[in-house]
Amino acid sequence: MNAPVPIEVLRQHLIDPEICIRCNTCEETCPIDAITHDDNNYVVKADVCNGCMACVSPCPTGAIDNWRTVLKADAYSIDEQFSWDELPAQNTTANAALDATAQANGDDETGETASGIEVDAARGSTVPPWSAAKPYVNLYTHKAPTTATVVGNYRLTDELADSDIHHIVLDFGTLPFPVLEGQSIGILPPGTTKDGKPHHARQYSLASPRDGERPRYNNVSLTVKRVTRDYQDNATDGVCSNYLCDLKKGDKVTVIGPFGSTFLMPNHPDSHLLMICTGTGSAPMRAMTEYRRRRRLKGATGKLMLFFGARTKEELPYFGPLTNLPKDFIDTNLAFSRTPGQPKRYVQDAMRERAVDIAQLLKSDGTYIYVCGLKGMEDGVLQALQEIAERNGLDWATLWPRLRREGRLHLETY
Numbered sequence: 001m002n003a004p005v006p007i008e009v010l011r012q013h014l015i016d017p018e019i020c021i022r023c024n025t026c027e028e029t030c031p032i033d034a035i036t037h038d039d040n041n042y043v044v045k046a047d048v049c050n051g052c053m054a055c056v057s058p059c060p061t062g063a064i065d066n067w068r069t070v071l072k073a074d075a076y077s078i079d080e081q082f083s084w085d086e087l088p089a090q091n092t093t094a095n096a097a098l099d100a101t102a103q104a105n106g107d108d109e110t111g112e113t114a115s116g117i118e119v120d121a122a123r124g125s126t127v128p129p130w131s132a133a134k135p136y137v138n139l140y141t142h143k144a145p146t147t148a149t150v151v152g153n154y155r156l157t158d159e160l161a162d163s164d165i166h167h168i169v170l171d172f173g174t175l176p177f178p179v180l181e182g183q184s185i186g187i188l189p190p191g192t193t194k195d196g197k198p199h200h201a202r203q204y205s206l207a208s209p210r211d212g213e214r215p216r217y218n219n220v221s222l223t224v225k226r227v228t229r230d231y232q233d234n235a236t237d238g239v240c241s242n243y244l245c246d247l248k249k250g251d252k253v254t255v256i257g258p259f260g261s262t263f264l265m266p267n268h269p270d271s272h273l274l275m276i277c278t279g280t281g282s283a284p285m286r287a288m289t290e291y292r293r294r295r296r297l298k299g300a301t302g303k304l305m306l307f308f309g310a311r312t313k314e315e316l317p318y319f320g321p322l323t324n325l326p327k328d329f330i331d332t333n334l335a336f337s338r339t340p341g342q343p344k345r346y347v348q349d350a351m352r353e354r355a356v357d358i359a360q361l362l363k364s365d366g367t368y369i370y371v372c373g374l375k376g377m378e379d380g381v382l383q384a385l386q387e388i389a390e391r392n393g394l395d396w397a398t399l400w401p402r403l404r405r406e407g408r409l410h411l412e413t414y
């Protein structure tokens, strides 16, 4: 009998630079740090990736789900991948080698070298709620984007507040642009980077519900914060956020998307929404709340509970409209961290104060949790949920994976 031929072929995991919107979700999700990025591309390290697929369903565009069969010795290095503007074609030599190997080994199938390991590494759900409507994704791409017209752009934060957050309404005219609450779109800012490449798209959550910012109009709204300081607090002018915040009525914007197939709201009318956000993380919460407000007239009965954090009341987008919503429709809890003369208060502090009511929601199978906003709050919010659960007789170690599995815990931080 012949000895099995050693497998010298790799099914290499790659990310399509033409579709990728550089949202960092894959890098965050990968349980073994196989994904990295530079200013140009997100890439996968061939020697680290074990094909566990943990990153695949959270990717909002599907750019992550690309594979090439290569001879192991010829695997694309990360430096090669950093330089790509598009994926290379499938190399036929490697495919032929794989076929030969499979035949020699007596295998029926070729090309499957992914480990098949089931990894439940994500902290939030990688599946949508069971009753969520089916989303459209990638209708418009980098290669074939669409154009929207600005029909509104106004500042949401107080003139005296430090942060400049805008509500921007984009109209698609007669072009189809079907969206769901929780989805996002990509904006392609004009101009090029220092090395002459077109700017990559920036992602923005929709702040309007599926039937439009104005019901039955083909428009969407965004909540955009002007980035004037980087994460190290150095002065900077964020390319896309400044472009968007400076747009005038009638300006044209290049749009791709829509994106996102998991951070979606349940459609059954008695489902409860527990929403926790800071700053522009309020955009999807506004979309979901507005959808429920409109639908309430048609019989939605589920509870809505919102925790919303900002530096001060003046920095909280949508403060006025939010505080005017009827108390029997939404239970709103605000947390301000920099109100003069008041102690610092974060969303998780407000959650602890309402532990009994949150625990009631956690006990219901109909509760769906959404967390959106500052990356830093994710740990604190999960910690608060754990404490609230455990103090109220719930076993978090069982509940947490169940929430994830059932599409009931959605995290989107950036």
Ligand code: FAD
Pocket: 022, 023, 024, 184, 202, 203, 204, 205, 206, 223, 224, 225, 226, 227, 229, 230, 231, 236, 237, 238, 239, 240, 241, 242, 280, 281, 283, 412, 413, 414
């Ligand atoms: P860039 O030119 O990309 O960056 C300039 C510098 O600022 C860089 O050094 C960069 O590291 C740093 N920087 C980038 N963003 C920030 C920040 N937020 N705080 C501090 N420093 C920063 N933004 C919104 O305003 N509203 C949204 O609804 C929204 N939704 C998003 C949804 C998702 C899923 C993701 C991944 C991101 C979302 N963003 C949202 C962020 C948005 O995509 C951009 O990253 C943001 O507007 C900055 O882009 P820019 O081109 O202005 O800055």
Ligand code: A2P
Pocket: 163, 278, 279, 280, 309, 310, 311, 312, 315, 335, 336, 337, 338, 346, 347, 348, 374, 376, 377, 378, 380
């Ligand atoms: P802070 O006063 O500590 O910055 P931003 O305005 O930067 O978007 O932040 C929105 C709100 O989120 C602010 O009140 C900010 O407080 C708060 N915040 C900052 N870090 C965290 C965290 N780890 N958990 C919860 N909230 C946070």
